[in-house]
Amino acid sequence: MLDEPTVGLDVESRRALWQEVRARTAKGRTVVFATHYLTEADDYADRVVLLAGGKIVADGPVNTIKSLVGGTEVRFVLDRADVNGLETLPGVRQVRIEGRAVALRTGDSDATLRALFATFDDVREVRTMSTDLESAVLSLTGGGG
Template sequence: MPNALELKAVSKRYGARTALDGVNLSVEEGQTIAVLGPNGAGKSTLLNIALGLLPATSGSATVLGRKPADALRGGRVGVLLQESGLLEDVPVKELIAAGAGMYPKPLPVELTMRAARVDDLATRPIGKLSGGQRQRVRFALALIGDPDLLVLDEPTVGLDVEGRRALWQEVRARRHTTLFATHYLTEADDYADRVILLAGGRIVADGPVDTIKSLVGGLEVRFTLDGADTGPLWTLPGVLRVRVEGGTAVLQTAASDATLRALFAALPDVRDVRTAGTDLESAFMTLTGGA
């Protein structure tokens, strides 16, 4: 069986700027994979090449054993992109029914509308919808063809908490192969089987969420800094990294007990101290150089 997606030494350059730099990626069928990275890391470029919407400068891409554009035209890929327009004057159900007509074996329109939670908007014109409602319509259009591969670029932008949860429950229930890019790291932590972390157009980490976290290692010590000099923090025993977020200092440490004893000795007025295992956000910040 061919992989759902295969990228081999894919690079994309715009003049002197390199958006992707020799990316190799294999995605097996049935996986849910999050593509993460700071702005400009190459996430959208990777997805667009995987969809055949952009040509690679070098390297090759296949989707389900076919050229990406052929897989897309054959109805085997469902797509939700950040910048996808909708026909403003068309009612929701009419638009989704028209989308169904473009696929050889679409899902029932009513079933798809319920899955995307737009069944109560059936007669409403697209132009009368809120941003979150439009996003749910885009999700319905991505599902309607019953695709083998779902490609979602920032799928929950504009959705409330309940809407985000409902979307991911639907994705997981259908067991498609899913490739998604998101800025919501908790979504990757909660729903991805695997994380691809991009920085500077290259894959800097690839694996299950727990594996990505383990690449950073150690525990975190967080506390309120109140404008104190961060210089002494680097000298504390066990400290591997120091990060400041607003008024909070975050220490990555390989020896939390020793770090805490020295911290209280060096800064006796320190407050709001807490320790925790490394989370995905901390791993993201460390592995992408704090971008």
């Protein structure tokens, strides 16, 4: 049982710790760790139990937890972003707009991008990202603290 095992560790020590954990799990041992470093959980956990409000809201392999949110996030800059126009793009499940920055959660990033470029001529700085564990946790817990 490890509670926040990498807090305060330097880079070399962190790598050494995870190498040791992997060596032990490769021999059939189980390592349980609690962490707020979701990137580490994404990289090293085989199974995640997600708690929110004292209740289990998700339990399973990391990829299963991420698939509960699903899809890809498409981020870009658009001067006149309109939620209604963006929600109608193919595959779009969720729209977030913060000023000129837009994030779309989509189940079909290819169709979303084709329609985005066909509909808006001033789209720029486009990037796509697979759902990471942090995004899944925020979505599954309502983004609460």
